[in-house]
Amino acid sequence: MNEVMNLQKKIGFIGTGNMADAMIKGLVNNFQDIYKKMYVSDKALDKAEEMAKLYDLNLCQSNVEVVKNTDIIILAVKPNIYRYVLEEIKGYVTNNHILISIAAGISIDFIQGYFDYPIKIVRTMPNTPAFVGEGMTAVTANSEVKHEELETVLNIFNSIGKADIIDEKLMDMIPAVSGSSPAYVYMFIEALADGAVLQGMTRDKAYQYAAQAVMGAAKMVLESGKHPGELKDQVCSPGGTTIEAVYTLEKNHFRGIIIEAMEDCTTKTKKLTGK
Numbered sequence: 573m574n575e576v577m578n579l580q581k582k583i584g585f586i587g588t589g590n591m592a593d594a595m596i597k598g599l600v601n602n603f604q605d606i607y608k609k610m611y612v613s614d615k616a617l618d619k620a621e622e623m624a625k626l627y628d629l630n631l632c633q634s635n636v637e638v639v640k641n642t643d644i645i646i647l648a649v650k651p652n653i654y655r656y657v658l659e660e661i662k663g664y665v666t667n668n669h670i671l672i673s674i675a676a677g678i679s680i681d682f683i684q685g686y687f688d689y690p691i692k693i694v695r696t697m698p699n700t701p702a703f704v705g706e707g708m709t710a711v712t713a714n715s716e717v718k719h720e721e722l723e724t725v726l727n728i729f730n731s732i733g734k735a736d737i738i739d740e741k742l743m744d745m746i747p748a749v750s751g752s753s754p755a756y757v758y759m760f761i762e763a764l765a766d767g768a769v770l771q772g773m774t775r776d777k778a779y780q781y782a783a784q785a786v787m788g789a790a791k792m793v794l795e796s797g798k799h800p801g802e803l804k805d806q807v808c809s810p811g812g813t814t815i816e817a818v819y820t821l822e823k824n825h826f827r828g829i830i831i832e833a834m835e836d837c838t839t840k841t842k843k844l845t846g847k
């Protein structure tokens with residue numbers, strides 16, 4: 573855990589599903605007493621109730637109640653639900669609030685379109701490893717958001733992993749590389765473990781070996797400053813075992829299939845708001 577920080581603002585979550593859970597868990601671990609300043613609502617009240625009970629948060633009976641009680645509102649509902657929630661809360665959102673979108677494909681303009689006056693909007697794309705403080709979040713804000721307000725938002729996302737400001741033009745491709753990609757990485761870990769089980773290892777050990785290898789390799793990329801290709805070459809002893817596996821992966825389009833899957837992911841992201 574990082575050094576525990578203080579946050580003056582009150583934070584609301586509209587929607588308490590998987591991504592909200594990951595963020596709330598990360599925030600509770602990183603900000604002292606933040607649970608007292610967090611408010612949650614969900615159309616499925618029992619889900620919000622469960623979340624509020626788990627982390628000792630303030631439970632709201634409606635989305636509007638979240639807006640009325642908080643400074644920063646995180647819209648943690650599915651992209652197709654945004655329109656309903658925005659219709660519902662628009663009369664209560666002021667220019668003092670910061671509205672944070674975490675949805676795939678929902679643009680700043682789409683959100684602003686629900687308001688007759690300029691609203692502070694931050695569009696983000698986080699991912700579920702926020703749950704363990706290792707999230708990756710892309711962030712972009714409109715010009716209503718002041719420098720220090722953006723710093724607060726970055727502080728929130730940096731506390732649950734890493735945050736990076738990017739141009740909104742790139743936002744639709746972020747699910748492919750980091751929002752959705754944990755799913756493909758879990759598939760890779762499952763495949764490694766299946767391979768290990770096939771060769772006689774127990775399931776428990778197989779997941780541990782596979783996940784630790786993936787985490788170690790990721791850390792090498794982030795911390796060694798070396799190109800991934802160079803790191804790969806360091807594992808491939810001449811005439812050794814690794815190059816045999818690398819050759820099989822290359823013959824079967826290992827990289828090509830991932831790049832193609834990412835293209836499909838982005839195509840779907842663009843479809844979510846009809847782009």
Ligand SMILES: NC(=O)C1=CN([C@@H]2O[C@H](COP(=O)(O)OP(=O)(O)OC[C@H]3O[C@@H](n4cnc5c(N)ncnc54)[C@H](O)[C@@H]3O)[C@@H](O)[C@H]2O)C=CC1
Pocket residue numbers: 586587588589590591592613614615616619635647648649650651653656657674675676697698699700751752
């Ligand atoms: N799951 C993930 O890995 C990631 C999800 N996201 C984004 O996060 C958002 C939420 O996704 P998940 O948490 O995966 O979905 P989810 O389905 O787990 O959670 C959505 C929640 O919204 C609630 N809800 C539905 N209608 C509502 C309404 N009118 N008012 C209040 N609550 C309502 C549902 O009951 C549910 O608890 C999506 O926009 C998605 O694009 C972004 C990055 C990663």
Ligand SMILES: O=C(O)[C@@H]1CCC=N1
Pocket residue numbers: 676747751752
């Ligand atoms: O699958 C989805 O639509 C969401 C967006 C990024 C990750 N999960």
